[in-house]
Amino acid sequence: MDDMSTPGRWHLRSPVDARGQRVDPWQFKKGQPLDIEGVIRFPVNPTGIALEFTLASFLIPVVHRRVVALFERLGLQKEVQFIPVEVEGQTEPWFTLNVLQIIRCIDDARCEEVLYWLPEDNRPDKLGQYRNVAGLKVDPAKIGDAHIFRPWGWKVVLIVSEHVKRALEQEGITGIKFLEV
Incomplete structure (x- = not known):
C-alpha cells in the first residue's frame, strides 16, 4: 500500500502524455507487458516530499530508480516491467511499476467480505x-513461486512475497506500507 501517513508528502495525479492528454490508467493493471509510445508524465498536486514508492491516481505504482535497482538485484525482471516516466518537478529517473502476473488466488472463505457483480447490477x-x-486473504498454495503479482478479479491490489517485503524494508524504500494477506 501507499503509506499516506508521511507528513508533507507529495501526491501524484493521473498520467498524461506529452500534449497533456490523459493516458489510459487501466492498461497498467492488465498483467501484461506494455509498449508505450511517447512520454508519460505525472503531475504532482500537492507538491511535497518525494517518496520512492507512490500510488498515483488510479493506484498506478510510480517508483524511484532505487526500486528498479533492487528488483534487478532480486532477479525479478520477468515478473515486472519498469516504464520510464517523468514526474513534475523531478530530474531523477522515475518509473511505473507494471506487474506482469495476475494469479487467481483470493481465498473467499477467509476474506472479511466478498461481493460479486450480479445480473441485477446491469454490468x-x-x-x-x-x-x-x-x-x-489469499491462498498461498495458489501463488507458487511468484514474488509480485495482482490477484485475479481484484487488480487494484499489489501483492509481494515476504522475501520482497523484507528487501524493500532493508533497503529503506520510502512511501510503502505492508498489510498481511
Whole structure:
C-alpha cells in the first residue's frame, strides 16, 4: 500500500502524455507487458516530499530508480516491467511499476467480505467478477513461486512475497506500507 501517513508528502495525479492528454490508467493493471509510445508524465498536486514508492491516481505504482535497482538485484525482471516516466518537478529517473502476473488466488472463505457483480447490477461486462473484497486473504498454495503479482478479479491490489517485503524494508524504500494477506 501507499503509506499516506508521511507528513508533507507529495501526491501524484493521473498520467498524461506529452500534449497533456490523459493516458489510459487501466492498461497498467492488465498483467501484461506494455509498449508505450511517447512520454508519460505525472503531475504532482500537492507538491511535497518525494517518496520512492507512490500510488498515483488510479493506484498506478510510480517508483524511484532505487526500486528498479533492487528488483534487478532480486532477479525479478520477468515478473515486472519498469516504464520510464517523468514526474513534475523531478530530474531523477522515475518509473511505473507494471506487474506482469495476475494469479487467481483470493481465498473467499477467509476474506472479511466478498461481493460479486450480479445480473441485477446491469454490468454484463463484470458479471461474476469481484465487486468488492474486504479483508483480503489469499491462498498461498495458489501463488507458487511468484514474488509480485495482482490477484485475479481484484487488480487494484499489489501483492509481494515476504522475501520482497523484507528487501524493500532493508533497503529503506520510502512511501510503502505492508498489510498481511
